[in-house]
Amino acid sequence: EMFKNNIKFSYIAQTVCAGFGPIGVYKMFSQLATENILKREDIPRFLGVQQRAISPMVRAWKEKRDYLSNTNGDAKESPIEPALYNTFPFETYPEMYKLLIEFGGELISISKDDYHRYSDLFILYLSKAGLDLTEVMLEGRKELLEKAGVMAGAGVLKSIESGLIKKKTKVLCCFTGGIIKDFVPLSSPQYEIKKEGSLEKEIKEYIKSILPEGIINEKPCLA
Numbered sequence: 001e002m003f004k005n006n007i008k009f010s011y012i013a014q015t016v017c018a019g020f021g022p023i024g025v026y027k028m029f030s031q032l033a034t035e036n037i038l039k040r041e042d043i044p045r046f047l048g049v050q051q052r053a054i055s056p057m058v059r060a061w062k063e064k065r066d067y068l069s070n071t072n073g074d075a076k077e078s079p080i081e082p083a084l085y086n087t088f089p090f091e092t093y094p095e096m097y098k099l100l101i102e103f104g105g106e107l108i109s110i111s112k113d114d115y116h117r118y119s120d121l122f123i124l125y126l127s128k129a130g131l132d133l134t135e136v137m138l139e140g141r142k143e144l145l146e147k148a149g150v151m152a153g154a155g156v157l158k159s160i161e162s163g164l165i166k167k168k169t170k171v172l173c174c175f176t177g178g179i180i181k182d183f184v185p186l187s188s189p190q191y192e193i194k195k196e197g198s199l200e201k202e203i204k205e206y207i208k209s210i211l212p213e214g215i216i217n218e219k220p221c222l223a
Helices: 020-034 056-062 093-103 112-128 148-162 199-210
Strands: 011-015 045-051 105-110 135-138 141-144 171-173
Touching: 011 020, 011 148, 020 045, 020 093, 045 056, 045 093, 045 148, 056 093, 056 105, 093 105, 105 112, 105 148, 112 148, 148 171
Parallel strands: 011 045, 011 171, 045 105
Antiparallel strands: 135 141
């Protein structure tokens, strides 16, 4: 986007769990700068967003440490997006710390209140841009298929309101997941895989319960 449209971004924002994605991106930025393909001063700062319930990187960063302590994984509220489950990314946090020191930026967390405050506005922006998020039924109510991308947007809006991101600057918000074209939800049978039985047999029975007759392979491959 930067090269194609000749845009200079002030920040790249992304929801982070272990942080492998942004670490890889900034390693490439560093290589491009070394090869004089990209000016170092044109490399955007990084805004990493974590959910407050699982925010070990944010806590360590606020404490100005380049490593995680045992207390950084403590959670005091339920997560917004349970799939972002890594409570102790001890291997990647030092790399994230170096990234922020070298290129600038911030790690922030958003609470459930923050998410509810900013998510509707961000989803509206996505809709105006032609991106309609996929919803699924969960316990009788509609929920987003994935909330990670919306969390990043909520973090950006929170940072603008707090003054961390100045108005009229450009932010590239990495939206990851949450959209499936022509999505058709599966039925939700009340089927439980039992611990006592053969795992292969139980999975086979589960597949039979959700797929039309005649299309099941008699020898399923277990991953």
